[in-house]
Amino acid sequence: MASQTTSLRAYALSRLVLAVPMILILLSFVFLLMRVAPGDPVAAALGGKVSQEVLERKRAAMGLDEPIYVQFADYISDVFTLDFGMTITDNRPVLEVILNNGAATLELVFFAMVIATTLGILLGLITGRLRDTPIDVTGRLFGIFVYATPVFFLGFLGQLIFGAGLNWLPASGRASPMVQYTLERTTNLLVLDAIIAGNWTALWDVVRHLIMPATTLGLLITGVLLRMVRVNLLQTLQGDYVEAARARGVSEPRVVYKHAFRNALVPVVTMIGLQFALMMSGAILTETTFNWPGLGNQLVRYLNNRDYTGVQGIITFFAVVVVLISVVIDFVNAWIDPRVRY
Amino acid sequence: MTTANRNASGNGDGEPILSVRDLRVWYGTAKGAAQAVDRVSLDIAPGEAVGLVGESGCGKSTLGRALMGLTPQSAAHDGKIIYRGQDVLAMTRRQRHALRGPEIGLIFQEPMTRLNPLMRIDDHFDETVRAHEPGLSRAEIKRRSLETLGHVGIPPTRFHQYPHEFSGGMRQRIMIALALVLKPKLLIADEPTTSLDVLVEAQILRLLKDLQTEFGTALLMITHNLGIVAEACDRMAVMYAGRVAEDGEVGSVFANPGHPYTRELLRSTISLSTKQLSHIPGSPPNLVTPPDGCRFHPRCPDAMQVCAQKVPVATHPRPGQRVYCWRHGPDDRIPDGGEQPLQQEFDHVDEA
Structure with missing residues (x-):
């Protein structure tokens, strides 16, 4: 009996560990999709409403003037620290x-x-x-x-x-x-x-x-x-x-x-x-x-409203939830069906 | 094997534990009713081992299932199956549940899929024993289960494991133990070793033989392997296309097969002296539209005119041997000219 619970726990742990690369891959997709979309997100959201100078400042504040790999690293680390930034259109924290x-x-x-x-x-x-x-x-x-x-x-x-x-x-x-x-x-x-x-x-x-x-x-x-x-x-x-x-x-x-x-x-x-x-x-x-x-x-x-950070934050959240659900489902499956654990 | 031998292994008091009379089972198919079992009569004495042989699809397994009232809902049946004075087919649901397990046990052909993959072995035993003796304590069920598992060589350390942790041979032994834990008086083994390798096959056969001598369990061994019948059975019945072609003492049938089908079956078994593989041309008939007369006549090398016209009746060429073949008469039932050989061409294209 004891060996059964250990193997179930080991299985759950391995699934949890595997979830990390899964989330990383998903985040890369989200990041890429957001960049592939044409146009400048800041200009798209606020274009015509504020001056060029404000646009530039906003861009710099969001790190959009950085090279793409720096942006990617920033994005990933932001996600892991649950810092999704502020929305562009209504200036609320995305986390909120x-x-x-x-x-x-x-x-x-x-x-x-x-x-x-x-x-x-x-x-x-x-x-x-x-x-x-x-x-x-x-x-x-x-x-x-x-x-x-x-x-x-x-x-x-x-x-x-x-x-x-x-x-x-x-x-x-x-x-x-x-x-x-x-x-x-x-x-x-x-x-x-x-x-x-x-x-x-x-x-x-x-x-x-x-x-x-x-x-x-x-x-x-x-x-x-x-x-x-x-x-x-x-x-x-x-x-x-x-x-x-x-x-x-x-x-x-x-x-x-x-x-x-x-x-x-x-x-x-x-x-x-x-x-x-x-x-x-x-x-x-x-x-x-x-x-x-x-x-x-x-x-x-x-x-x-082409609110870039808002969309990115919410899609990221959806992606993570889907991964977590699949981990839970794997666990439930292993719990019900002993053959899954091997 | 002689009559004396049979009496030694069985109780031999003549009163059969199971007796089948004119049993018919048919399935509804899209093309019409398929007669899987057609007017079969068969007796099994207490403690006796009976072999039921025939090609695939001749109704052996259906007969085995029917004996414990396990035919599918879509199947209809007729005739009588008397188990210790009670008609199985007329039983209430409750009586039938009481019959299955403690009275008649069934072992299946493919052990890999017969255990519920989500249940541990102990759950299977617990459920089985509790279904028939609800008052029994957990400890008593466990003691009994482990004792039975010990008989078939499964160590107690594996009692709490899941089916997928066992090999095919072990699973078959577990299935046998699951049948034996209720101490059935009749065990039906439906090709119990077909999907296993030869070494495991020998183990399982020895096990069944031991049980028979130890507990006096009667055994109905359904198989297409004549070697198993020769080794493990006292009597045998040969089935062809839903009907019994011949039955009798194993030794007597092997020495003097009365039915051409039995003879051809025996000829097609392989032994050390085999120089050329023999087979019966053609394949078993479609059970929806079976041939008239003797169902074997289209494939029979000895077929006569009468064989294509009239259903053969039981003859007893030797004591204790029953043969359904016109070659053994009775002569007064054969119409004039019926003994002329039947001209027929064997279809060599779809040979079995």
Whole structure:
């Protein structure tokens, strides 16, 4: 038993170490992409609004007059010291933008993921068990529908029906103005903040604001997960070890859950990790639709205004998050499936 | 092997532990129903080792699965499988679960994929024993499991390991131990050594033989290897295209094969005296549209007119040997001129 935990720990450590070069490669790509974009970032953002002299000073302050390799070294060391600089257009520290709006995105993506995994795995299990029945067909059609429908369309539909029509849920924003300004911020994750503050009215308000955007974003992934869980379950149910377990007289519910279902989820975990990364981009659309003050929303604004540092900082953050998620997924996989550790 | 020998290894009281009567199993396929098992009758006495031989795809494995009610949902069946006075096919779900394991155990052909890769060996044993004796303590389950694993030569130090940490031969021994920990009265071994090398094969066969003598377990050995049958079995049944062609004492069948198919099978085995490889021209028929009459007649060198027309009936050319072949009669059932040789061309293109 002891050797098992050690090898799991060793595996996790090696994955963590490997994440460092992965992040470095990603950062190089981000850096290169930013330089390949034509035009001077400072001139693009502020051109015509300030004098040539101010432009030069701004450029020097950002280190843009240095040779490219010095700029690269500066960028890398800045990232590792979490110093992303100031945004050009609204002169805010990029780190502050990431912490504020990143929390909003994280909250949205997290709850969307909870909805997606719960619904996707549950429906996948049901449709797989009831293969070729009307329930199975309906479930699969639902899966295709939510996967194929664009986020903004589903979002507008929800806003029209549950917001404007029935007036059940707020159509946009993270919280009502009252809560927005009075709730004490500790983590910037409003659900958590409301719980910490013990403010139950605020919690209810925040949750009501979360329901529609999180569901809209979550449904996108639900379809993918549903179909994947269903197909995997059908496959494992035909599996050799499932037949062997039946031949030993293991009860049918146990055969289905302990052998078929659990094994069917192994590739799904990897899928969830990949979808998490996809959701970050899916979140941009959702955030725009629901006026959610997240990082995606902010990224679009900086892109439109050609705010070079803002865009670079946020993309860097996304890249690092994706790498970290893949490390976590590797670890979870190794924890579930012992074969991965070798 | 003689009758006396058979009585020595089995209890020999004549009352079979398992008796199959007119069993039919068919699968629905896109082209129609495939008759995997067609009117098979078979008896296994307590403690007896029966070999079930035939080419690939002749219904051996389906028969083995059917004996414990393990045919796929898409399969339909007919006939009777009487296990100690109870019809397996008429059992409730609960009765069938109680049957699988403590009464009839099954060992599979490919051991590599038969253990759940996410479960440790101890979890497999725990689950198996608990399914049949829920009240047992953890320590008792462990003691019993380790004892059984000891029988098959797996050391206790490896009890907590995962399946992927074992070789194919070891996994097969673990599978055997998983079947034996419930002390089944009948063990069905479906080509248990096909995917293993010869040394491991010998080990596994010796193990099965030992178990049989030690615990009095009856054994149904499904194989296409006649050598294994000669070595490990008391009686044998030869299957062709879903039907039993011949069965009887191993020694008597080997010495006087009554069915041309058995004879050709025996001729195609390789031994030291083999100078030229022999094979049976053609391949087993499609089970959706099998040939009329005797299913072997298109490949049979001795085929007569009647063989293509009427299904052969059971004949007993020697005591304890049953042959389904018109060459052994009965003469009064053969129509006039039915004994004329059948003109046929062997299809040498798709030989098996």
